[in-house]
Amino acid sequence: MTLESDAMAGATIELLEARLRRLAYLLGGATDWTGSPTAPEKPASHDETVSRRLVRLEREMERLSRNVPAVRDVIQLHDRFPELFQTPNPQYIPEGLSPRTLASIVLSYATAFPETASRLTSLNDLPIPDPESSAALIELQPQMDRVAQTQIEQAAAISELRIRTAQVLQRWYEVGLVGSGECWAEWEGRLEGVEREVRRREVIKEKRENEI
Known part of the structure; x- marks a missing residue:
């Protein structure tokens, strides 16, 4: 039981170390000759730390929201409807739409189907260049x-x-x-x-x- 606990603890530590190395690579973006991420450089001052930079960004956002009405409206819209700012999955079908609505959406693109088919057919009608002309052009290269x-x-x-x-x-x-x-x-x-x-x-x- 002790051996299993030690093995599990070692595996957990290795997993944590791997995650820390990945996080260090995401923050610093540099690796040493072994491929292991190098530790990020120490900030030159306390104001250059991540926490202080985040605080400055938050203050700047608050200042913009107070002075610019458009920014304030966007922030309020994001707070009320966060799903509008998320990229929907193209393979996901909304559950709230009826079959009739889905059919109307599909039929709205019906005019594009013949056009696409005609373009694909026109590709087959294109003549193939003469091999001798192509060879002559290659020789001229x-x-x-x-x-x-x-x-x-x-x-x-x-x-x-x-x-x-x-x-x-x-x-x-x-x-x-x-x-x-x-x-x-x-x-x-x-x-x-x-x-x-x-x-x-x-x-x-x-x-x-x-x-x-």
Whole structure:
């Protein structure tokens, strides 16, 4: 009797451990190299625990229900008629419907039956492609792959050319336009200096002539 109790207790413990591992996997979603779920990471703070997060969600839901009438109506509807928010089993036939009601539901889809049958029949009327044409298309597949690879290489080359063109334009702008502007500014400054020197010497020359 003791052996049976020990075996039953061991099996119960193993079952509980398996359930705990499954729950840990559902919460954490990670496993180690043996396939056993790893323990979930410890929350960074007390506010990140599951209980605190649930409390925040409940408070947010209460705030929405107070401020948004539509949310409040949906919550009240869920409290009064929870079965409306459950996905019904398609194989389950409601018990409260009479045979006449069920027949009317089935007959409402009666127009779809001939349409579906005609579509299925049209599939039989479709011609089968010529095997030689299909084989020719299959033989063209390597050539099409090479063409696609060529297009990819050409696109890469065009992209590289665009980058190089942009670099050349930038260099031309920096050297040709900006550099020329700086050169003209320097020459203009030199000319202004020469003009001032010429005027100064002319003034000195005029003063000397007047003194004589």
